[in-house]
Amino acid sequence: MASTYQPGISACPACDAAPMAEALAENGSAGAAGRLMLAVPGAHCGACISTIERTLEATPGVRSARVNLTLRRVTVDAAPSVTAESLIPVLAAAGYEAQELDATMLRPTETDRRSRELLMRLGVAGFAMMNVMLLSVAVWSGASDATRDMFHWISAAIALPVVAYAGQPFFVSAWTALKVRRLNMDVPISLAILLASGMSLAETMQGGEQAYFDAALSLTFFLLAGRWLDHRTRAAARSAAETLAALDVQRVTMADGRVVPQAELRPGDLVRVMPGARMPVDGIITEGASELDRSALTGESLPVGVEEGARVTAGETNLTGALTVRVTAAGKDSTLHRMADLVALAETARNRYTSLADRAARIYAPAVHLLAAAAFVFWFLSSGDARLALNIAVAVLIITCPCALGLAVPAVVTAASGRLYRHGLLIKNATALERLAEVDHVVFDKTGTLTLGRPVPDPLPDDPEALSVALALAEGSAHPLAQALAEAAQAAGVQAAALSDRVEVPGHGVQALWQGQEVRLGRAEWTGGDAARDGAGVQTTATWLQLPGRRLAFTFTDRLRPGAAEMVAELQARGLTVELLSGDSAGAVAAVAEQLGITDWQAGLLPEAKAARLAQLADEGRRVLMVGDGLNDTLALASAHASISPATALEAARVVSDVVLLGQSLAPIPDALRTARSATRRIVENFGLAATYNMIAVPLALAGLATPLAAALAMSSSSIMVSLNALRLR
Amino acid sequence: MQVLAWLIPVSLLLGGLGLAAFIWALRRGQFDDPEGDAQRFLTDDWDDHPRP
Numbered sequence: 001m002a003s004t005y006q007p008g009i010s011a012c013p014a015c016d017a018a019p020m021a022e023a024l025a026e027n028g029s030a031g032a033a034g035r036l037m038l039a040v041p042g043a044h045c046g047a048c049i050s051t052i053e054r055t056l057e058a059t060p061g062v063r064s065a066r067v068n069l070t071l072r073r074v075t076v077d078a079a080p081s082v083t084a085e086s087l088i089p090v091l092a093a094a095g096y097e098a099q100e101l102d103a104t105m106l107r108p109t110e111t112d113r114r115s116r117e118l119l120m121r122l123g124v125a126g127f128a129m130m131n132v133m134l135l136s137v138a139v140w141s142g143a144s145d146a147t148r149d150m151f152h153w154i155s156a157a158i159a160l161p162v163v164a165y166a167g168q169p170f171f172v173s174a175w176t177a178l179k180v181r182r183l184n185m186d187v188p189i190s191l192a193i194l195l196a197s198g199m200s201l202a203e204t205m206q207g208g209e210q211a212y213f214d215a216a217l218s219l220t221f222f223l224l225a226g227r228w229l230d231h232r233t234r235a236a237a238r239s240a241a242e243t244l245a246a247l248d249v250q251r252v253t254m255a256d257g258r259v260v261p262q263a264e265l266r267p268g269d270l271v272r273v274m275p276g277a278r279m280p281v282d283g284i285i286t287e288g289a290s291e292l293d294r295s296a297l298t299g300e301s302l303p304v305g306v307e308e309g310a311r312v313t314a315g316e317t318n319l320t321g322a323l324t325v326r327v328t329a330a331g332k333d334s335t336l337h338r339m340a341d342l343v344a345l346a347e348t349a350r351n352r353y354t355s356l357a358d359r360a361a362r363i364y365a366p367a368v369h370l371l372a373a374a375a376f377v378f379w380f381l382s383s384g385d386a387r388l389a390l391n392i393a394v395a396v397l398i399i400t401c402p403c404a405l406g407l408a409v410p411a412v413v414t415a416a417s418g419r420l421y422r423h424g425l426l427i428k429n430a431t432a433l434e435r436l437a438e439v440d441h442v443v444f445d446k447t448g449t450l451t452l453g454r455p456v457p458d459p460l461p462d463d464p465e466a467l468s469v470a471l472a473l474a475e476g477s478a479h480p481l482a483q484a485l486a487e488a489a490q491a492a493g494v495q496a497a498a499l500s501d502r503v504e505v506p507g508h509g510v511q512a513l514w515q516g517q518e519v520r521l522g523r524a525e526w527t528g529g530d531a532a533r534d535g536a537g538v539q540t541t542a543t544w545l546q547l548p549g550r551r552l553a554f555t556f557t558d559r560l561r562p563g564a565a566e567m568v569a570e571l572q573a574r575g576l577t578v579e580l581l582s583g584d585s586a587g588a589v590a591a592v593a594e595q596l597g598i599t600d601w602q603a604g605l606l607p608e609a610k611a612a613r614l615a616q617l618a619d620e621g622r623r624v625l626m627v628g629d630g631l632n633d634t635l636a637l638a639s640a641h642a643s644i645s646p647a648t649a650l651e652a653a654r655v656v657s658d659v660v661l662l663g664q665s666l667a668p669i670p671d672a673l674r675t676a677r678s679a680t681r682r683i684v685e686n687f688g689l690a691a692t693y694n695m696i697a698v699p700l701a702l703a704g705l706a707t708p709l710a711a712a713l714a715m716s717s718s719s720i721m722v723s724l725n726a727l728r729l730r
Numbered sequence: 731m732q733v734l735a736w737l738i739p740v741s742l743l744l745g746g747l748g749l750a751a752f753i754w755a756l757r758r759g760q761f762d763d764p765e766g767d768a769q770r771f772l773t774d775d776w777d778d779h780p781r782p
Binding site: 045046047049050053054067068069070071112116119120123124127130131134147154158 | 734738741742745746748749752753756761762763764765766769770772773775
């Protein structure tokens, strides 16, 4: 998923170069034949593992199934006759929603491979560190002459190949940075590791007393640990985000009945879109009539009627009738993707955000190199001994090496992401926590974000006759309004009237014969009304019932998401300003704003207007958090200081968001802000700890008093302190 | 000091065994699903006999 790769850093800006290059090298190789992969987002406990595995293994043709709870997926080894699609209903029957992960989704195995590679380097470095430390302890406790030299030689034999192997991630990233004439955290790291090894080797050859092999190795080990933590946090977020992407349309039914992957569609193809499906492409309707839900694209909560010749856009949901659509643009050319490109532009602005780690590295790297150079010059001039001067300069580099700095950020981010993940929040971007912590203004979208995007009828009129006819008609339609009406009427104990010749007229409504006379349920103009007049009178979503001689409107409102009111109240109580920007009509927006106690709202906004409002807020110096779900929000999401989208959002919106909300409830949002603040505080504390330790150690090193033992002690203790501090996160 | 001639190879060998075990475990994918492994040992499945 190269396009969704979020450049982000903890301790090193250029570590990103490696995975990026890797993403380019990936070619989406599919798994071995007969191996299927399914995402099971609902799996969360030990019992889930047994249930899923047992259910799958009881299915004919399945040889074995194995759940990976960390990634929430299951790998199935099955006979070629078994397809992933046939397993989805099996899992659904067991109570687990599942999605097929296609070839492109299998790419995370590449991420796994990288994670394994890091773990391997970490293990090798750890092994070598312990062995060399063992020998070093002997040297520190008084081994001398031939024994000491032998120990040094054995240490060298272990340390040099291990440093060459385990240190590669740092060397590669430092080299990439240097090639473009930049300094990153990995430059001083690589320099310290290489110089420590080289100087120790030279000392060993000359029978010298001090060798820093253990320091070179423990440096590698601790820094690799930080890097591995960092990688794991991001890999988990990435794989979950990719799982969400699997929700989007992947297979498309052609007009002749063939089912093809979406990627194979070409302009001119005829595609069939059934009611309830999301439009996979941009196109023109060649056959059929229906109503489209455009809320994801425009924020309008009212469905729009369409018929032959009308233009449709990818991302709209088809509501009532089956449509045949001639493709005008598919895949990368569709509006959905062009919008995504626009968004990418806005996003680069946000990627220019410099993280705390970056800012620290920017001060740190030059300072360390200057110090070491100054130490060398001073000691060379004052003693005239180049070897002594070099030893002291290297000791300065080793002792200041950002062991604690390398762990300061990843340790905290890992702790915070894990905590938020358990609360149903997925942190996608490495700097998201820091940006969330700075937020002082929150902007919400309405449809699908504050509301569920699902209509619920207002209290039903007290008219048993009309209700029973309406129920009977509504039962004949898959339209969301009709279904919601039928549900509400059934709940109220209404008995359906006896109808005959019930037919659904796609794009208009349902009609039938009741006591020999025609009755209709559907759009205003189709039920004998006048669109202009009715539209003016009724601001909200409505469906009309036409009975012999009279008409009746059922109005609907969108229900608020659970936790929405509490969340807004909590945000306001904490002094954040809350604003509502929607593309929907003023009446609907005002109602929601009033319910939630939001005084600041604007309705009928185009995507550009939303982004413009955010730019205006940014100019006023506000740090804005944007929460939205639709395509019309993507531009705003990308240009906001930080952004959150619900899991039900369109892929384009999720991709640009820093945080994805996995559950239905909005309640975790204030929690996320709180955790982000305390995480940032911990990161700053960690930098403080690392700085304190340097303030003690650097003068010692400059004075030529640093020994390998002091370096080893300082390095381990500061790393452990920083990790423990990260665990204090609440 | 003669004992060193024995002890050093022995310590390296033992460390090497540990490393080999780690590499084996890593290759077999034992670190791929830490969360699942933490849950798996609590279940009763395959308690009587190993998974075929």
